[in-house]
Amino acid sequence: EYCGEKTIEGSLYLEGVKEIPEGFNPTVGRNLDLGGVKEIPEGFNPTVGWSLDLGGVKEIPEGFNPTVGRSL
Structure with missing residues (x-):
């Protein structure tokens, strides 16, 4: 648990992560891909240098x- x-x-890339x-609340230099995540928890506000892919x-x-620095 983190x-x-x-x-x-x-x-x-959170491929295979469901929750x-x-x-x-990570700080990511380039891309953050939420992969299979279905729900964003309250208070989740990452800092992303390039792009944030909301996946599922x-x-x-x-x-x-x-x-987000470039694209959401």
Whole structure:
């Protein structure tokens, strides 16, 4: 189980991940791909240098406000 902040210099692909742990708010230098994630938890607001791919997310929660450098 992971909680806290994490910095990743390259890209992060959450392929096969079904649920984002509460408190997980990564800083990703390039791309963040949510892959098979279906639901974004409250308080999930990553910082992404290039692009954020919402993958299988069906609904955007109120207050979702990621920082994205290029494309969402």
